[in-house]
Structure formats: structure tokens, C-alpha cells
Amino acid sequence: MIHDGYVEKLKREIRDLCEKRKAVILAHNYQSPEVQDVADYIGDSLELARKAVDVNADIIVFAGVSFMAEMVAVLNEDKTVLHPVREAGCPLADFLDVETAKKFREKYPDAPFVIYVNSYAKTKIHADYIVTSASALNLISKLDADTILFGPDKNLASYVAKRTDKEIIAVPPHGYCYVHEYLISRYDIEKAKDEWADAKILVHPEVLPENQKLADYVGSTSQMLRAIGELGGNSFLLGTEEGLSYRAKNLYPDKEIYPINPRAVCIDMKKINLLNIKKSLETNRPKISLEKNIRDKVRSILESSLEMIK
Numbered sequence: 001m002i003h004d005g006y007v008e009k010l011k012r013e014i015r016d017l018c019e020k021r022k023a024v025i026l027a028h029n030y031q032s033p034e035v036q037d038v039a040d041y042i043g044d045s046l047e048l049a050r051k052a053v054d055v056n057a058d059i060i061v062f063a064g065v066s067f068m069a070e071m072v073a074v075l076n077e078d079k080t081v082l083h084p085v086r087e088a089g090c091p092l093a094d095f096l097d098v099e100t101a102k103k104f105r106e107k108y109p110d111a112p113f114v115i116y117v118n119s120y121a122k123t124k125i126h127a128d129y130i131v132t133s134a135s136a137l138n139l140i141s142k143l144d145a146d147t148i149l150f151g152p153d154k155n156l157a158s159y160v161a162k163r164t165d166k167e168i169i170a171v172p173p174h175g176y177c178y179v180h181e182y183l184i185s186r187y188d189i190e191k192a193k194d195e196w197a198d199a200k201i202l203v204h205p206e207v208l209p210e211n212q213k214l215a216d217y218v219g220s221t222s223q224m225l226r227a228i229g230e231l232g233g234n235s236f237l238l239g240t241e242e243g244l245s246y247r248a249k250n251l252y253p254d255k256e257i258y259p260i261n262p263r264a265v266c267i268d269m270k271k272i273n274l275l276n277i278k279k280s281l282e283t284n285r286p287k288i289s290l291e292k293n294i295r296d297k298v299r300s301i302l303e304s305s306l307e308m309i310k
Helices: 002-021 033-038 045-054 066-075 098-107 136-141 154-162 178-182 186-195 221-230 243-251 274-283 292-308
Strands: 023-028 041-043 059-063 080-082 113-116 129-131 147-151 167-170 200-203 235-239 256-259
Touching (some): 002 023, 033 274, 045 066, 059 274, 129 292, 136 147, 147 154, 186 200, 200 221, 221 243, 243 256
Parallel strands (some): 023 041, 023 059
16 A cells, blocks of 8 residues: 555655646557556557657657657657656667668668668668557558568568568568567466367467467557457457556446556566656656757658558
8 A cells, every 4th residue: 555655645746746847648558557558548559659740748768669759759849858767768660770770771772772760860870661569561562662671579470471472581580579589488378268168369469370370360569459349259368568457447448458468568668657657747857859850851751651551
């Protein structure tokens, strides 16, 4: 009870600071329950970046990993974007550095380079297109090219390749998200199926291809949330970072929803907490700062990519 009281006190203090400073809090679907509870908006990285454009605020506090905070800053140059823990990075994004991007562009000069939003701004400027897990298949299927470069997630590349007539070259060949690659395993899925025989299995396309085959549905976090409402049944097991289950339960309180593996935790996502959100609001730091040429280039690529999938 003492802990619960302290958490509620922190939430009230944060909301008071937001009101005083004309700030909003955007939280990713993978954030902890108390961070989701205190946020103004919850969603995936692109949903939050788009929402940030429309909010009536001077300050945006982004509760998520660094590449997502960068995307918010790219689309909101007139607002202050705070990222409470700058060290909250993304091991998947780390796979695709600038030198790797340049090397593959030189090796395949005629192949469009599609870069996943789960990458850093300094790498995104080398893309022809920027996609999310929800939009990758849609956009790539429209490209007038037989060979496509796609990075940094090899499993999402495989997911798209199986559903198009394109040759998808993963850049680099070994890029992956450790949460989806190792913590949503065949063992975890089969164990969950044994325990919940009637439950629908929903997994993220960052999961290994052979494990995607065990699922009833494969899709991004936003697509999974919609699928829960569209698929028949009352029980659902989510094969992604465990934080999505809390969001899903709030959206569908009448359904049974659990993570396939409750230990599927993104350590970097969970570095954001109420204490450092409060400190960020109090100090107006750390701020996301991008060079103008990088920000403008990424925004241009993203806007043209979004235009293609309307």
C-alpha cells in the first residue's frame, strides 16, 4: 500500500507539472503500466509521432526508446521534445549503422533501400523509404523493383518477402530484436498453447519466421490491438514485449489477454519511469536535438513514404 500511495503521488505531481508547463506525455505500448497510466497518449512509434504534430503543447515528454523520440523531434521542430533517459536506446537499431547502410547502397545501386522506423535518424537519411512494421508490406509491394534492400530486422524482411514477389535483401543479414528473437520462442508459444488451448495466438513480424507459422495472426502492435476486436474468441496471447498486454486489457476489459512470455521485457523501454519523467519535466532535460539537414531529410523521406500508403 505504501508503494501504491507513492506511485499515485508521483502521478499527481507529474500531471501538475504537465499543466504548469503546457506539456504532454506520449508513451509507447511497451511502457510499464504506471507510465501508460500517466500518459496523455499511448501508441506505437509512428502513431505517437503523428499525434505529437496535433497536440496543443509546448513540451512533449516521450516515454519510449531513443529512435522514437527522434521521430517525434523530426516532425515537431517547433516543440521541445524531452526524452527522460537518453541511454534508452534500441539494440535492433544498433545493427544498422551508417557505414553498413552505405556499403549495401554501393553494392546494390539500383535497389530501393527501405529502412525500418526502428533505426536512428543518422541512418534514415540513407533510405529511399521509411516504413513501420504495419506499413512495410503495403509500401514494398507497390515498388517497381524486383530487388529491395531492407533493414535492420531480418525477420520483418522475411515476413515481407514471403508475401510479395520481391527479393528482399536484409541489411545487415543478422539484424534482430532480442525480445522477439529469443523471448518469443517456439517453447514459449507451445507452452502458452498448452495452457490456453482456446486462446488466439498473435505475434509480431519481428518474431522468427518459423515461430510466426505457429500463430493465428501476425502483425504490428497497433494491428494486434485491432485484431483482438476483430477476431472471434475471448482469449488472446500476445507474442511481443509484455507491455502491450496491459494496453490491450485496458482496451478490451471483457477479454482475457496475456503475454505469451511475461518475461519478454525490453530493458531499454523499461528504463523510463515516473521518477525520471518527473525530473525531465522539472529540469526541461534531456532535450532531443537534431541537425537541421538530418531532420529535414528524414521528414521528407517519411512524408513521401506515408503518401505512398494512403
